[in-house]
Amino acid sequence: MTVLVTGGAGYIGSHMVHALADAGERVVVIDNLSTGFSSFVPSGVPLFIGDAGDENLVEGVITQHRIDNIIHFAGSVVVPDSMRDPLGYYRNNTMTTRSLLNAAVKSGVSRFIFSSTAAVYGNPDQVPVPEHARTRPVSPYGSSKLMTEIMLHDVATAHGMSYVVLRYFNVAGADPQGRVGLATIGATHLLKIAVEAATGQRAKIDVFGTDYPTPDGSCIRDFIHVSDLVEAHRAALAYLRAGGASATLNCGYGRGYSVLETIEAVRHVSMRNFAVQYAPRRPGDIMTMVADTARIRSLLDWTPRYDDLQTIAAHALAWEEKLLRERTAELRQAQSA
Numbered sequence: 001m002t003v004l005v006t007g008g009a010g011y012i013g014s015h016m017v018h019a020l021a022d023a024g025e026r027v028v029v030i031d032n033l034s035t036g037f038s039s040f041v042p043s044g045v046p047l048f049i050g051d052a053g054d055e056n057l058v059e060g061v062i063t064q065h066r067i068d069n070i071i072h073f074a075g076s077v078v079v080p081d082s083m084r085d086p087l088g089y090y091r092n093n094t095m096t097t098r099s100l101l102n103a104a105v106k107s108g109v110s111r112f113i114f115s116s117t118a119a120v121y122g123n124p125d126q127v128p129v130p131e132h133a134r135t136r137p138v139s140p141y142g143s144s145k146l147m148t149e150i151m152l153h154d155v156a157t158a159h160g161m162s163y164v165v166l167r168y169f170n171v172a173g174a175d176p177q178g179r180v181g182l183a184t185i186g187a188t189h190l191l192k193i194a195v196e197a198a199t200g201q202r203a204k205i206d207v208f209g210t211d212y213p214t215p216d217g218s219c220i221r222d223f224i225h226v227s228d229l230v231e232a233h234r235a236a237l238a239y240l241r242a243g244g245a246s247a248t249l250n251c252g253y254g255r256g257y258s259v260l261e262t263i264e265a266v267r268h269v270s271m272r273n274f275a276v277q278y279a280p281r282r283p284g285d286i287m288t289m290v291a292d293t294a295r296i297r298s299l300l301d302w303t304p305r306y307d308d309l310q311t312i313a314a315h316a317l318a319w320e321e322k323l324l325r326e327r328t329a330e331l332r333q334a335q336s337a
């Protein structure tokens with residue numbers, strides 16, 4: 001039983017592929033390399049360069065590799081981009097998944113794990129937010145993922161597929177072994193920006209909003225280490241293989257840290273006192289987003305290993321330092337050539 005990972009050359013997908021390969025699973029990847037890197041896919045794992053919405057490609061891969069499980073990461077993930085280009089998000093997220101599901105149904109794939117997001121909740125009425133909370137996304141990104149959740153539910157019901165939807169909170173950190181991490185140029189995520197500041201690649205970090213009604217005035221997020229997140233996927237796969245019923249689960253630790261606390265954690269682990277500037281609120285930001293984790297903890301056999309902000313920050317920093325060393329070496333090589 002081979003696992004197909006779409007988006008397996010990207011940030012989270014590549015961690016997934018490494019974890020599956022480490023566990024001795026047979027795994028293949030489809031990735032169009034729009035934001036991923038072929039070097040992130042471990043040697044020995046077949047990489048098909050193409051679109052997860054290319055039904056011919058997907059059907060061919062499913063047949064050739066006898067795929068029975070799909071873990072679907074491929075998609076677009078930047079909230080502000082989705083505001084500028086909603087149709088691009090509905091294409092890359094909703095329509096791509098429609099095509100992927102069509103190929104999966106035609107080929108008799110029985111299990112499907114889908115990367116969703118806490119953005120489906122919009123501004124939650126209640127925090128920690130449980131899965132049954134109302135879903136009122138405030139960005140095309142959140143809407144495109146929610147539409148996909150609905151579609152997956154309907155398809156699974158009609159065609160006897162079982163699925164787990166995982167709603168990610170704030171994913172951060174990097175592979176503790178340093179093999180893969182977040183390498184996207186121009187990333188906007190808080191911890192990435194903070195480690196770029198800590199490594200001298202940015203002069204400062206802006207804190208978007210210090211006047212929220214929170215203890216220190218900045219927003220609060222539930223950060224989950226990317227390795228714990230992929231272990232949740234492995235647990236979801238084991239759950240489905242054991243005959244578990246389809247489910248939608250929050251993926252976080254259930255604990256919130258403020259933006260200022262997060263920056264402080266990076267200052268602490270890096271021992272670099274980079275500049276922090278208070279800036280106006282960022283439009284569209286949700287004040288507090290923390291997962292109610294009761295359901296995932298009761299349904300899956302999942303025990304987080306890195307539930308500690310400083311550990312997440314340390315792994316993100318180690319990865320950033322590695323990237324920087326590699327880029328500097330490449331630059332030197334180019335200059336001496």
Ligand code: UDP
Nearest residue numbers: 188189190191193206207208219259282285
């Ligand atoms: N943030 C910030 N400065 C930055 C990047 C992010 O203050 O340079 C804040 C952002 O306003 C939000 C939180 O950090 O309150 C998390 O933002 P991120 O983009 O990492 O993830 P989101 O929760 O928006 O998906």
